[in-house]
Amino acid sequence: MTRQTARILALHGGLLAVLFAAQFVLPAYHHGNLARIMVLASYAIGYNILFGYTGLLSLGHALFFAAGMYAMGLGIQYGGLSPAPAFLAGVVAGALISGALALLALRTTGVAFMIVTLMFAQAGYLTILYFGEYTRGDEGFVIQTAQRMLWGINLSDPVNRYFAAFGLFAISLSLSLWMVRAPFGRVLVAIRENEDRVQMLGYDTYVHKLGAMVVSGTISAAAGAAYGLLFGYAGASFASVQYSIFPLLWVLLGGAGTVLGPFIGTLFMFYLIDLSSGVTTAYMLIAGVVLVALTLFAPQGLAGEVRRRVWRGLP
């Protein structure tokens, strides 16, 4: 193990250790918040694989998040599944839908890719509204406590919920860290930097982008399924454009193309909105201002600035 690898493992392992220990000291309110942030950060990690590492800006990730959430929720509600197979159904749904969308959307690049993903996600959102009889549309439906017993563990209990969220986050973070240091992830970064050159070197860029989109969509769907399961609610608003913009915002803020960036961005943005919603109901104003300010002044994000100034080897 080189020194570089040791430092990287220490940093990311250290974050996980701090998060694990945090639950014993945090007051109840922040304890609940942090569980939510870890699930949402997993969503952002999924988004970051496509946007930060592969350089494909998707405006339709809410489709994958909602696919996981609804496959899980509808499976429990109407299929009578228990949480474990329902969660699996959510993950599989995410993999299938992201694979299908990738086959279509990867025929385009740049701006067209953004609009195509936006349009298909919008169609998905409208489809959820259209089948309002089952999905309950914007109102959504509650997943009862009795339906959220995983192997006899009650997932609606705060401590168990924190553990489950931590587990999901730890898996997503490790997967993302391992992937970007593996040859597959290296090729993705190369595609981001110069796709033509990668193609000329003999790599099949299409297959790599397809793989990145499926991994990204699957992690997003897992986060969506976990969100529904842990917080007991599935609603159409999670499929709206806003939920495609959020991961973009978190990743941009934390630092696109860094492993820790999604978590940092989600943490900051969550508390920014949490604090501002005490002052005004128009909390999306903050999101808008942060988006504009980031594109203007810090396109690298927080972790990106650290990488630029302090530690160039930050993965």
Next chain:
Amino acid sequence: MELGPYILLASLEGAVTAAVLALTAVGLSLVFGVMRVVNIAHGEFFMLGAVIAWWVANSIGGPPAMGFAAALVIAPLVVGTIAAAADMTILKRLEYDPERTIVATIGLLYILQQLTLMTYGPDARPVEAPFNQRLALPWIGRTETGWEMYYPWGLSTTTYKLAVIGAAAAVLGGVWAMMARTRIGLLMRATQADRDMALAFGIPVEKVYALVFGIGAGLAALAAVLIVPIQQAHYLMGADPLLLSFIVVIIGGLGSLPGTVVAAILIGLSDGIISVFFSPTLAKILATLLVGLVLVFRPNGLFGTRAP
């Protein structure tokens, strides 16, 4: 009502939609064509136009025609100025990088929308039309006594709706004349054709960009002022015009003005007729899927010739 008069009514309503849509979409298309910027905040400029129209009409008072006429001038000017300012402060500094400008205009969308929510509030408010005469329309059909012209119940339009169609046509003619016949139009076309060459020939490209962004937003605001007596002003009203304008611009060929107008008429009319037969949600699902698929398989748009 029989089917025939029903379809006539639907296409009349569709023509009003098409007129307003054509104005909004031409604004979006102009910005994309000249600046290569996808303006996600375009729908919010439309919304701002409607809200400012309400505000102007309300603070002027007097007869509805006076307030409306004032709104027709003031709203596009104010919105155009805001847009030009946004261009100079934000988009210019991003050097019009396509992806970063999309992210920035998404931010702009939320800023404009939420500021409107904070000042104007969540209510939908109407603006009174300057004139609104109901016109019954005749229909020729077979009655007991043979073919006859009669006035079916419910088949009618208003003078105001006809005026909207006329006004939109006049403005579109004006935009065409500006692009084809004036010096500033020439500068815009030169910038569109080759930015660097235009710059080399001493064309103030940055000023042209600010102007185009302002005109694009002003056209959306104008369309909103025209529609606001029919449809009320609300802070979330920008989403549908944005989606429809996107559909129109993509189907009409990215950046092509004549294609945009043709597509707007097509979409506006078929929207009126389709919504007679399908539920609005299903119609929207089909429309969004259509845009996505057109972009995947015909990236230059259905009528487009140039690469986007």
